[in-house]
Amino acid sequence: MKATIPVRTILLFWLSVLPVLAVAAPSAADCQAEATRAQNNAGSTAGGVGRGAVGGAVVGGLIGDNKKSARRGAAAGAVVGGVRRSNSRTDTYNRAYDNCMRR
Numbered sequence: 001m002k003a004t005i006p007v008r009t010i011l012l013f014w015l016s017v018l019p020v021l022a023v024a025a026p027s028a029a030d031c032q033a034e035a036t037r038a039q040n041n042a043g044s045t046a047g048g049v050g051r052g053a054v055g056g057a058v059v060g061g062l063i064g065d066n067k068k069s070a071r072r073g074a075a076a077g078a079v080v081g082g083v084r085r086s087n088s089r090t091d092t093y094n095r096a097y098d099n100c101m102r103r
Contacts, residue, residue, distance in 0.1 A: 031100035038096035045085045052081015 026034075053074045060073015 026100055026103060028101070031097050034100050035093045035097035039089050039093040042089050042092040043085060045082055045089065048085025048088075049078045049082040052077035052079070052084070055081070 054077070056077015057070045057074035059077070061067075061070035063069060063073070
């Protein structure tokens, strides 16, 4: 007599395997696009420059108590703010890309 596998067993097997087969890992291009979107949502470098300049002008004006100090503070704040925001955007991109590739 020939052994047969019940239809129910076959059906349960395929219902458990198909969802695993349907989930594909994201490609590098998908992860790059996702990371770029995250980076764009993180804010702009120009915004960091502006906020740094305003903060630097306020601190420079309070410390030096004249326009020259405020200008120097604004210049220093703009540089620091721009560099910090740029690094933050790069970190955001790298983190999003790495998280996507781990999936």
